[in-house]
Amino acid sequence: MLLAGIFLKCNxxxxxxxxxxxxxPVLRDRNFFIETYGCQMNFADSEIVNSIMVDRGMxxxxxxxxxxxxxxxxxSIRDNAEQxxxxxxxxxxxxxxxxxxxxxxxxxxxxxxxxxxxxxxKEKLVDIVVGPDAYRDIPKLLAEVEDGRKxxxxxxxxxxxxADITPVRTTGNGVSAxxxxxxxxxxxxxxxVVPFTRGRExxxxxxxxxxxxxxxxxxxxxEVTLLGQNVNSYNHNGRDFAELMYRCSLINxxxxxxxxxxxxxxxxxxxxxxxxERHNVCNYIHIPVQSGNNTVLERMxxxxxxxxxxxxxxxxxxxxxxxxxxxxxxxGFCGETEEQxxxxxxxxxxxxxxxxxxxxxxxxxxxxxxxxxxxDVPEEVKxxxxxxxxxxxxxxxxxxxxxxxxxxxxxxxEGTSKRSEDQLSGRTDTNKMVIFDKGVCKAGDYxxxxxxxxxSATLKGKALSKVLLSDTSPFPAVAL
Numbered sequence: 001m002l003l004a005g006i007f008l009k010c011n012x013x014x015x016x017x018x019x020x021x022x023x024x025p026v027l028r029d030r031n032f033f034i035e036t037y038g039c040q041m042n043f044a045d046s047e048i049v050n051s052i053m054v055d056r057g058m059x060x061x062x063x064x065x066x067x068x069x070x071x072x073x074x075x076s077i078r079d080n081a082e083q084x085x086x087x088x089x090x091x092x093x094x095x096x097x098x099x100x101x102x103x104x105x106x107x108x109x110x111x112x113x114x115x116x117x118x119x120x121x122k123e124k125l126v127d128i129v130v131g132p133d134a135y136r137d138i139p140k141l142l143a144e145v146e147d148g149r150k151x152x153x154x155x156x157x158x159x160x161x162x163a164d165i166t167p168v169r170t171t172g173n174g175v176s177a178x179x180x181x182x183x184x185x186x187x188x189x190x191x192x193v194v195p196f197t198r199g200r201e202x203x204x205x206x207x208x209x210x211x212x213x214x215x216x217x218x219x220x221x222x223e224v225t226l227l228g229q230n231v232n233s234y235n236h237n238g239r240d241f242a243e244l245m246y247r248c249s250l251i252n253x254x255x256x257x258x259x260x261x262x263x264x265x266x267x268x269x270x271x272x273x274x275x276x277e278r279h280n281v282c283n284y285i286h287i288p289v290q291s292g293n294n295t296v297l298e299r300m301x302x303x304x305x306x307x308x309x310x311x312x313x314x315x316x317x318x319x320x321x322x323x324x325x326x327x328x329x330x331x332g333f334c335g336e337t338e339e340q341x342x343x344x345x346x347x348x349x350x351x352x353x354x355x356x357x358x359x360x361x362x363x364x365x366x367x368x369x370x371x372x373x374x375x376d377v378p379e380e381v382k383x384x385x386x387x388x389x390x391x392x393x394x395x396x397x398x399x400x401x402x403x404x405x406x407x408x409x410x411x412x413x414e415g416t417s418k419r420s421e422d423q424l425s426g427r428t429d430t431n432k433m434v435i436f437d438k439g440v441c442k443a444g445d446y447x448x449x450x451x452x453x454x455x456s457a458t459l460k461g462k463a464l465s466k467v468l469l470s471d472t473s474p475f476p477a478v479a480l
Contacts, residue, residue, distance in 0.1 A: 056139045078359060108130050110197035113132065161182070182229075184229060186201045201233060299335060331386040348389065354430065356389075401457075412426045413426040424463075436460070447466055
């Protein structure tokens with residue numbers, strides 16, 4: 001954890017002392033605001049930034065109206081995500097003008113690395129640009145801004161994991177939390193910009209993950225999601241993700257474990273054995289397929305075939321009865337034909353995912369697809385194919401959820417439902433959202449719930465009793 005006046009290790013194998021009161025006195029007692037877009041990794045990163053800022057004496061606020069420093073943590077995965085950021089930056093610039101320039105605007109994350117020149121020079125929307133591996137430098141960069149200079153650091157690291165920084169949890173509910181176990185990605189899928197914006201894979205030491213997990217357990221958290229761009233390729237000094245997840249599962253039998261995101265190429269049997277044998281590892285796997293056609297998969301640089309993917313799905317369901325599956329699907333990738341699109345629809349029908357993230361292909365600069373292939377599927381065709389994918393998947397999800405009626409699940413209550421103050425919402429072991437009347441239950445309780453109604457996205461149920469997770473079966477869904 002970063003604390004005033006302690007020694008910190010840096011990437012050049014030497015140590016230095018930090019004295020925030022003397023080095024960056026201008027930061028003390030100022031308010032800051034962080035707005036986050038994109039994946040769970042970005043939200044975890046915002047908690048790291050929050051920790052760094054609080055340690056320098058700054059105070060978080062829930063609104064930009066009260067902040068003298070405003071950060072927007074950005075996502076570059078699709079053009080639509082970037083457009084949201086540009087709109088928000090224009091809003092912040094208007095707010096800054098109303099305050100006669102008394103506001104520092106900073107861009108963090110993936111867009112910072114990719115579009116630093118445009119932010120600082122062409123659009124002149126921001127004062128500070130910081131990439132995902134440079135968050136430790138934020139106090140120094142803010143001091144440069146105070147001296148009248150624009151400030152930027154988007155250098156990617158082969159070592160930085162922020163393993164010594166304890167995140168300040170601000171985005172959660174006090175029940176569930178994210179823990180980043182690795183950073184970067186080495187897969188180089190042809191459509192994906194992440195390796196260029198987040199750098200090469202590097203894993204945190206096992207013990208640092210265990211320590212953070214223990215801290216969350218001591219603080220009363222009931223669920224932790226282990227995060228990485230390709231989390232099941234985790235490896236630190238020969239210790240793999242199966243070992244890490246197993247060790248985490250031993251810390252607190254009343255604490256559930258999830259993980260995201262995984263890659264189909266990295267599912268050894270040992271990993272699936274841990275999922276099956278440990279009662280507090282959730283029966284849920286997010287396993288992106290992207291396309292159901294081998295030619296498209298090869299063009300995407302996805303190192304598996306349709307047949308191998310389906311074999312893996314069969315093995316998962318054989319080894320982990322009742323496992324819930326979700327996926328990512330891209331419609332209209334470069335060169336995709338109608339026949340190839342039909343194969344994607346077919347694999348959705350065959351697998352019958354509980355949930356899917358579905359998008360039309362969005363070309364990203366610097367990727368192999370941008371350099372090598374033509375984005376030749378017309379936008380109207382992409383939209384139509386995406387609509388067909390969404391319609392099919394929603395129908396399957398509705399059918400699967402209807403099958404839950406009459407079953408009982410152990411639900412972790414996460415908080416008050418948005419629909420009613422008298423109801424709680426939470427998730428099953430299989431990641432299905434459930435709404436039920438509060439009764440004597442509260443956030444953080446494990447509750448046995450009987451399902452009586454369902455839509456494609458949500459289950460409704462009746463709370464039967466509070467339970468201990470350690471007293472439940474690893475496969476809690478029981479047909480009555």
